[in-house]
Amino acid sequence: MATQTTQGIRVTVExxxxxxxxxxxxxxxxxxxxxxxxxxxxxxxxLLRRHWFIWDADGSMQEVEGEGVIGQQPILPPNGRHEYASWCDLTTGIGKMNGTYLMVDVEKNEQFYAKIPAFVLIAPLRLN
Known part of the structure; x- marks a missing residue:
């Protein structure tokens, strides 16, 4: 599990x-x-947009960018949270992901980026 907080937005990924x-x-x-x-x-x-970087152990990288997450642009009031699940595929069984969410303060109409922490992807069979 990886967690990072940017400008009051905590992102946890497992x-x-x-x-x-x-x-x-x-x-x-x-x-x-x-x-x-x-x-x-x-x-x-x-949350307005997502921007992911998906790295494979062979050095290749996929970039995924688009509106919202899983078809939603969730609004989070103070102490609010949004949870979702997604997936990715690798060719080597070992890699990592990280990225950003483009957020907007709805009252001030000010945009900022919340960092998505880097996390490792390892197929258990690759550890042998």
Whole structure:
């Protein structure tokens, strides 16, 4: 699990290898990850966009950018939280992810970036 707080927005990510959906013989390693976004600040904020970097152990990188998360642009009042799950695939069984969320303070209409902490993706069979 990895956690990082930026400007009062705490982002926690917990990845899990998905052996039922993976096929190591075909270099396909699937990881799910659970994300919790918490507003520790005093202003109401909204998540507008996401920007992920997904690194594979062979040095390749995928960049994923778009509106919201899982089709939503959640609004988080002070002490509010939003939780969602998603997934990614790797070809090597070892990698990492990190990124940012573009947030806006809805009262001041000021945008800022909340960092998504870097976290490691490791298929357990790669540890042997």
């Amino acid at each position: 990845p899990t290898y998905q052996p039922a959906y993976s096929n190591p013989l075909q270099s396909r390693f699937i990881f799910a990850y659970q994300v919790i976004i918490e507003n520790l600040g005093t202003a109401t904020v909204q």
